[in-house]
Amino acid sequence: MDVSSSSSLFSPSSLLSSSSLDTNLFAVEPHEVAFTQGSLKLGADVSVGLGNGLKRVFEYLQDELADRKVALKISDDTEHIISIGIDADVVPENEGYILNITEKGISIVAHDEQGAFWAVVTLLEVVDSSSKIAGSRIKLPCLTVHDWPDYSVRGFLLDVSRDKVPSMETLYRLVDRLAKYKINQFQLYFEHVFAYRKHKAVWKNASPFLPEEIQALDLYCKRKNIELVANQNSLAHMHRWIMHKGYKELAETPSTVSKKNLERENYEHEGNPGYSLCPTNPGTLELIEGLYKELLPNFTCHTINVGLDEPNDLVRGGEKSRALIRKKGISEVYFDYLQNIYKLVKSFGNDRVMQFWADFIITEDELIRQLPKDVVPLLWGYEDEFPFEMGRKFYENGIRWFVCPSTCSWSSIGGRADDAIKNLSQAALKGKENGAAGYLITEWGDNGHHHPLSVSQLGLYLGARFSWNTRSAKKFSSDSLPLLLDNHVFHDKNHKMGQISLKVGDVYKQVLKPNSTLTCCSALLRILVFNNDLPDREVLESLSKEGLQKAIETLSESKKHLQEAALDGWEGGLVLQEYHWVIDALSFAAKFGIVLLENPAIKSVNDLKKSDRKELLKELIPVLDLYKTTWALRNRKGGFEDSFRRLDHLRTLLK
Template identity: 35%
Template sequence: MTKLIKIITLFLCNSLFATHAQELTHYLLPAPREINIDKGYLNEIQGAVIPNHNFIELIENISPFDIVGDVKTHSSPLTINTFSLEIDSALRNKQAYCLTIDSTSVKIVGRDNAALFYGKQTLQQILQYSKDTGKPIPCLSITDWPDFERRGYMLDISRDKVPTMETLYQLIDMLALWKINEFQLYTEHTFAYKNHRTVWKDASPITAEEVRMIDAYCKAKFIDLVPNQNSFGHMENWLMHDQYLHLAECPTDCNTIWGTRSRHSLNPLLPESFDLMQELYAELLPNFSSQYFNIGCDETVELGNGLSKQECQKHGKGKVYLDFVKKLNSEVNKYGRKAQFWGDIILKHPELISSIPENMTAMVWGYDSKYPFEENLPKFEEAGLDYYVCPGTSTWRSIIGRNKDAFTNLGRAAQYGKKFGAKGYLNTNWGDWGHWQPLSVCYPTLATGAAYSWNAQMDPMELIPTALNKFIFKDSTGNLTKALLKLGDAYLACEIPEGNANAFHLMLRRYRWTMKGHYQTKMLKKKNLLKAEQEIDTAILLLDQSAPMSRDAQITVDEIKQAAMLAKHGIHLGLARLNAKQLATENISPDTLQILANELDTLIKKHDELWTIRNREGGLQRSGQKLNDLLEFYKAID
């Protein structure tokens, strides 16, 4: 009997230990490469754990720079604890660290200072686990390193939303927690160039002084703030002003793959186009410490359809494109920087990839869940070029997210990026058509991208709830993250083909156009829209039952609820159109139009109210106008 009791006791202890270990690993995002959890605990003396809160406080507050090569000790009545950080350049993998915890000591060994910082971030997660659960810190060893040398996040600040400095600092803290080491602010017209006030005067731009402040804040957290200025396509915020119109490839309408377009791309044959970029680079680049610079050059859809048509027909559109990009690269090199450029256009001319200068980095972007990274990456690998994989959060044109598509896209980018040796992984967060998605809607896919960029083989989906609940929202109920994830999957109930938008945003954007003429909207059905609304309503209930304690708890809840209600308005408009003659908005009944108008009017007021809590005022009018246009359409019909 005694022997049986001992066996049962041993089994229970092992089971409890296994549960303990599993709970701890859920706190670690990105997931470490190797972790061994040993028996025993920090401060355990003869089977009893002696609390030493002063030692834990020391670890939390001390900076890695203060203690490299030194050992810090702290005494309690029964133990002496030591905490050390050491550099070991012999560690084989870049940015590798080893974290060891035993009964009396905590030690981090890193290949460099950045590695020590990453080890300390992992340690902070372990300490948070102990605080939350009240359980002692187990003895363990972690050996860890990233799959991608460069792990980035890009935020669009040109599609209406320019965040406040406080918002940017909060975001940078989040990126640092998850070991992101590159940050880009996608810019078209939202840097305060001194000679171009006309372009940015209504946009609340980032100033040179602010860039230097952001750069320093990033640097302290081992994040490289990479300047980003589109330099060829997507120049509409410049070319819309008549004083720049002479630089346009298409000053008036021309036919493109996007339909009729004008004032979108620079004319690369015009010397003044290059002169403008020279001037902008000279003012922008000195404010950044990074050796890299993203010059953009994506989606030059007007090229060859306007003033450069004859030259493109003579020499080839790809050559005209690459010649201008090479000129931009040479200008970048004058400042000791290396140019990054979006890879979409050159992929249409793969025979020219080998002609790209070796010091350039291709940013290979694609956001569909089936984007062929496996086909496109080898083209740059074979040319001997550095390149990044650039998936996305898929939150733009969604209001509340498209999580399934995003998670697949993020995972495939990591899988094939690692397989073919990509230098970096850049998770992009765009703001197309009003930037109606709040920043908090993007957190699940931001965390997922960060996890994959560190450990490409580890599916992080089980880790996301803890990462958000414990470290971002500080929500003991867990309901806020549940609500976010449910909202991000609500689009699936609509059962329409995948695309760069979900049904809710499509309804609010395409209200003038026929539903039967679009590959997604023509598949909409009432029953599926109603199912989606039920999913959103369930998420709102979860949101109401959450209890976040983060510094920005109230705005987070308010902005997520606003997004949910705006998505519901898209559903209500869709249902009304499906009941209307020819499925047309103008044929919706007067009573229903009045209900829709009242609902949207309330949402617009809330949109305006919430905007300036996280963002600058510039861009609000442009974002809100898209909703106001729909409201005026309702009223005009009525």
């Protein structure tokens, strides 16, 4: 089979919309697919005809098929079992491809190298779902897939600063997953977890990433068709810098900076004063320039996310910049700093691209018109009906912008599944309608990052699915989700884990009164993690005793089903251990919530009857012990103490 002539084998116009077919076979739903009569028997040795510039695609396919006991080799003969080529006339969509499986062989024609890579990912899904026959031969169904992404950038951001710093093995396996979901950008959210040479005081207890680790991860991402994007917050969220001697002078509100307070507060300390750099202090730009000089050379991608979100110290009127804010206004002070950061980024090369969070500037129409045309604003919003359509302002001013929804796992333990589904789907639809060029799934770790990575897989998967094909968001039904999760996330042949993750992920709603206004968190997390002697009154008033009792029943049932799950692959055991802890922690929280509701007059946990405290403590200690074990499954030691003390605060009160 000649690669150059393979495009004549099929016509894209003859394909059916995937909406008319059962597409559970595919992790992300193709735009057009048609199954035809017949099958192809794939043997243990397969020859490949390869077009120019596709070495990376071949190596990926070769490695993956080797794991499936199929040997792949490039052949110069005119007849091949598999042919892979590029023809932008046949496939006009960027990153698009046509995969054709007939009784005679497999043909891939793509718009570009990226499209050929995604075609291989789809082919491997077909291989994995196909039946084995005599020996090591695989019987593939005949089909044709014509597919392309609706968003040119489909990214995932992982918070590694609050407080979980994952092991390299965890990151490599995560990148494998991202490739299978056709994600093409990956970011690690950095505040203080890169080992900058001159700033050891900041990161010495954080188990930071070394330059050579980032370089290795960057190379691994490239092999998987993914760009690793540099990320360093550069204004707010810098409390872990300014709390140290020698950096406090760079704070916007140095009088409010307290290392003791920052290390003692358990919930939402980042919203308090004293966590931003001063944008009008020349020393701030000197610091940031030094950070970029060390960080950027470790990435082959020339994009950097500079942060600039939530400048709360400025919004409150500032301290160091107060006089200038009164003279020029906060908007001008902020925009001057943004422009200085932009110039700094460009000083490392005119091809550098600056991403920044758009929460402040989105309401500043005049400043939007003044933005450089090559910046990329990132519009984040994590509620059900967040107005992502506001981003159209950027599009109308000729600026590429991204929608940035969330996995909705942060400030929870078991996730917030319904919030995630609604937020991720709305972002996909509103972004496409209003000219967004990218879709960045965010996975945050606010308030201790207590939820394990397996809890966030639901949101990551759906975000990938919705951003590749927004039609799948428009017609999405939760009824189909358990099977999709079992097939493409948890690989549970007994089909239990998908339903468990949904049930556990919706417990946060089950415990609330119907009129509760609690948002962007789980009440069950907030009755475990709090600052003083008793959970916040707002949280306690949102809870329903009947709902807490039903939650305990749901969690008990889920734990029984957990014993019946049969997860394949290297991650199966990790997922089961993590969910075991999640269920135990949520069950304890629900029981504790009932005790608190039965004692409305107390002013401190210590005011509970001694017998109640003793019983609660007896149940809490195993939860804390298991948290230590679960943490070590995927993460480094750094950050653990900061996360653990937030849970351990309750133990000290119960004693």
